[in-house]
Amino acid sequence: MSQLAQPSSPVLDIAPILDHGEWTSYQKRILFLVALVMVFDGVDAQVLSLSLSSISAEWGISRAAFAPVLGFSFVAMALGTALGGLLGDRIGRKWTLIASSVTFGLMTLLGALADDIVFLGACRVIASLGMGAAMPNVTAMLAEYTPLRRRSLALAIGMSALPFGGIVVGLLGAQILPALGWRSFFVIAGCAPLIVALTLIIGVPESLRFLVARGIKPAACLNIIRHLGHAVSLTTTLEDSGEAAAVKKASVRTLMASEYAGDTRVLAVAFFTVILSSYLMFTWSPSLFVEAGYSVSMSSASMALFSLGGLIGGVGGGWLFSRFGSRKTMLCMAAGALACCAALMVTPLQPAANSLPIITVSLLLLGLCVPGTQAILFVLAAQIFPTSMRASGVGLPAAFGRLGAVLSAFIGPWILASTGTRFFGFIAAMMLILFVALTLVRRHIARTANQGRSDARLNEVR
Known part of the structure; x- marks a missing residue:
């Protein structure tokens, strides 16, 4: 019998270390580096939209010609989210995350060489596959390297890095596009994720829970535990009492045949409603306000308010999540979004009505509740599923939700054909569906803020 199988061989349960131990600087470094992926995911996702005017002027084509590129990119992002989740559960979170960063970084970099819409479109579609694949693996890594009492907050910060990337790219674009042109903008946006991928290779380990669940690389596992402050x-x-379920190879069939199938379906509906609503706001509400009589600068400011609300809602929602649990937090946010839509439905949008203060406050709160709920849906999903199917459990519902972005491109003109009543009424209907879906989630997460550290003896080798 081998030495590891002898009765005298020490056994270490990693669950108390990861779930109730100290939140070490080593773990915070992992949080920072994987969150950087989401920042530049957000940057690369908007680099084409911000460059459309410059590219259209250089090539002598209308911006409408780019509609198929944007549509196919949304589809590719949905496929990438599902594929990234499946790959993360099969080959590991770290290398799937690195591959996704290299993919969207390299394709954005190559896009700078484009001289026609076909080549640029191909680069953007492949880049979107990589962007979609990143998110489920970021959520899995954050969930598996953060103590339970801080997990919701860490996940919320990680997901809020995406809208933060949108703010960063807006600031960069305002400086780079007029001075250096769109090709330089693409080069800078493409190089950044490649640098981040290199730091992931050097500075981020594979998920310890994934390695233990798979029974691979025991030496690497022991090295990670030493970095967490435990002598072994x-x-x-190694064992993981927090993941007692049998490990099965991740697949759509496995996930939908498991006890988690019901929550997977409900989460898919929830993701669909918030992503559809968010993209309707980002894509079409500026046109709504311009047609109502406001200036282009005011319509841009309205989206800045909406984005700011999303950033606050994501981080603040994670904080509330840990103190009141997911059910109360998310139902209140869905109800808040419904109330904001109701206010905007009955508020005259024309400047002559002097309703700008109501519109401003409503847009800020709507951003807090809609993109904010989208961010903490990832927080919820990452904590519902076990290690063996966590990336898939996040990726598949989110991939279905990404189809809402595709649908937004087609229904936007229809709901803009009337007044703001139809536009915000449609979003209100989505928020009502979201509220119902959230009530049907079986595995809501209880409050974790007051879950103290386990006794130090739980972390000792027995």
Whole structure:
């Protein structure tokens, strides 16, 4: 019998270390580096939209010619989210995340060489596959390297890095596009994720829970545990009492045949409603306000308010999540979004009505509730599913939700054909569906803020 199988071989349960131990600087570094992926995911997702005017002027084509590129990119992002989740559960979170960063970074970089819409479109579609694949693996890494009492907040910060990337790219574009042109903008946006991928290779380990669940690379596992502040010997056997379920190869069939199938379906509906609503706001509400009589600068400011609300809602929602649990937090946010839509439905949008203060406050709160709910849906999903299917459990519902972005491109003109009543009424209907879906989630997460650290003896090798 091998040494590891002998009765005298020490056994270490990693669950108390990861769920109730100290939140070390090593774990915070992992949080920072994987959140950087989401920042530049947000940057690269908007680099084409911000460059459309410059590219159209250089090539002598209308911006409408780019509609198929944007549509196919949304589809590719949805496929990438599902594929990234499946790959993360099969080959590991770290290398799937690195591959996704390299993909969207390299394709954005190559886009700078484009001389026609076909080549640029191909680059953007492939880049979108990589962008979609990043998110489920970021959520899995954050969930598996953060103590339970801080997990919701860490996940919320990680997901809020995406809208923060939108703010960053807006600031960069305002400086780079007039001075250096769109090609330089693409080069800078493409190089950044490649640098981040290199730091992931050097500075981020594979998920410890994934390695232990798969029973691979025991030496690497022991090295990670040492970085977490625990002395272990080479003969130590690792187990994870927090993941007692049998490990199965991740697949759509496995997920939908499991006890988590019901929550997977409900989460898919929830993701669909918030992503559809968010993209309707980002894509079409500026046109709504311009047609109502406001200036282009005011319509841009309205989206800045909406984005700011999303950033606050994501981080603040994570904080509330840990103190009141997911059910109360998310139902209140869905109800808040419904109330904001109701206010905007009955508020005259024309400047002559002097309703700008109501519109401003409503847009800020709507951003807090809609993109904010989208961010913490990832927080919820990452904590519902076990390690063996966590990336898939996040990726598949989110991929279905991404189809809402595709649908927004087609229904936007229809709901803009009337007044703001129809536009915000449609979003209100989505928020009502979201509220119902959230009530049907079986595995809501209880409050975690007051869950103290486990006794130090729980972390000792027995």
